[in-house]
Amino acid sequence: MAAVTLQNAICNSTILHAFRSQDSISLIRISTNPGIPMVDEREKKVILLVACLASFLVPYTGSSIIVALPAIAAQYNADAVTLGWITSAYIISAALFIVPFGRLADILGRKKIFVLGILIFTVASLASALAPAAGILIAARFIQGIGGAMLFATSVAMVTQVYGPGERGWALGITLATVYAGLSIGPFLGGILTDHFGWPAIFLINVPLGLATIVLTLKGVSHEWADAAGERFDLYGSVVYGIMVFSAIFGMLLLPDPAAGLCIFVAGCAFAIFIWWEKRCTSPLLNLTIFLRNRTFLFSNIAAMINYGATFAVAVLLSLYLQYIRGFSAETAGFILVAQPVVQMIFSPIAGKLSDRIEPRIVATIGMAITTLGLSFFIFLTPITPLYAIIISLMVLGFGYALFSSPNTNAIMSSVDIRYLGIASSMVATMRSLGQVLSMAIAMFCFSVFIGSVAITPPVYPALLTSTTVAFLIFTCLCIAGVGASYARGTIHNS
Secondary structure (H helix, E strand, O other): OOOHHHHHHHHHHHHHHHHHHHHHOOOOOOOOOOOOOOOOHHHHHHHHHHHHHHHHHHHHHHHHHHHHHHHHHHHHOOOHHHHHHHHHHHHHHHHHHHHHHHHHHHHHOHHHHHHHHHHHHHHHHHHHHHOOOHHHHHHHHHHHHHHHHHHHHHHHHHHHHHOOHHHHHHHHHHHHHHHHHHHHHHHHHHHHHHHHHOOHHHHHOHHHHHHHHHHHHHHHOOOOOOOOOOOOOOHHHHHHHHHHHHHHHHHHHHOOOOHHHHHHHHHHHHHHHHHHHHHHOOOOOOOOHHHHOOHHHHHHHHHHHHHHHHHOOHHHHHHHHHHHHOOOOHHHHHHHHOHHHHHHHHHHHHHHHHHHHOOHHHHHHHHHHHHHHHHHHHHHOOOOOOHHHHHHHHHHHHHHHHHHHHHHHHHHHOOOOHHHHHHHHHHHHHHHHHHHHHHHHHHHHHHHHHOOOOOOOHHHHHHHHHHHHHHHHHHHHHHHHHHHHHHHOOOOOOO
16 A cells, blocks of 8 residues: 555655756757758857746746645645645646657747747746636646646757857756756745745746747747658657556556556556557657667666656655654755755856766766765765765765766767757656656655555654665665666767
8 A cells, every 4th residue: 555645745745846857958969960050149149048048947836836835735725635736747747748849849840849838838827826726727737747848848959959069068057057046946936935925926927937038039049940840740659658658657656556557567568559650650759760779879868867766856855854853844954955956056067068078978977976975875864964964965966966967968969860859859858757757656665665654753753764765775776777877878079
């Protein structure tokens, strides 16, 4: 039997961190096709600006709404399950649509899909703020995820379409810095807005930012990129892919409930059908050759999924540890946890620029190793672990994550042919989503085994600490495997 109480608590308070993840937002290799016009420096700066705005919106919304869940529950008289759906509807929706929209962006144009995505995200934010019932809020969040999927598939894609190999890593680092800025400021700003203006203000602030991004894009970006223009869209493959991803994600979130096995079985069957169809389709949703014949792309994506799988639940576990076992307030716990994204924000541009000069495989592998070191410390948490040691470990973790993320994505997107850029960038985001769900599944499985279906009270604290340290042990072992996957990739720089 699943640990329903604790699982709901986790979903209610943390699953929206899934969009910290937007550090995997689509990243595209610079075009070397002479038929694609070059853009001037002014337009390049505008593209970088709108990509940064889009990269800020999603993680900000994801991290800020967490502190508003009690207020939302009070207004709608919502139970824990309903709150779980409010937080998880977005990640499920985004994961379902990332790859299809990546393919559509290749065919129809990345700028078109980007503008449409910002529009949908903005309208859905307004609908979320005005939702008269919890069910409508869930629906609005699902639609918001569709807009987010369009952004994941295109925003930084346009940046790296116009920035050359010598500056691509730098542009990537700048964009990822805005992601971490959204993560860092989200809980702080969300708490202020909720206390003084009500939780709808969290969504309302997205409206002017979204509109400004649309205006800047339409007026400042004159070029379009559709490297697969004229090819057909694989609708049947998209449907099967959606069934596969939904079943896999839902199954992992249900673990260890027996129903999870059925969902994962359905996902496996859909996967087999999807592979069979894609091999025979003349214009496939996902060209499998970019996996089968591209060592760098394959192992870099595996490394990305492992990295997210090992790190996503860190904030969840430490939040529970700090508030229950150490007795800190939610505000204090949030202030402690912000040490990680702040370090990531500072060092991401540096790591990105470094990967322009040094082989990304080397930089990313070192980053994964440092991440492993940071995770390993938390295996030894006790009720009296010095607070400074926890903060230092979080900073080490953030530094390792910054060194890994930008160079890893740089390697992925530099390894594919230009006509597969959109779909490849979408796979980066999909690996992020799957890794995050895997991380949550591991954490919830440990809680189920050691705690069970009971509320978190002082007598349960020893079991909570045990499940937390076991989860960190699993994450550390997973990250060690990630070091191997990261190093096993090929090289992208000419020797």
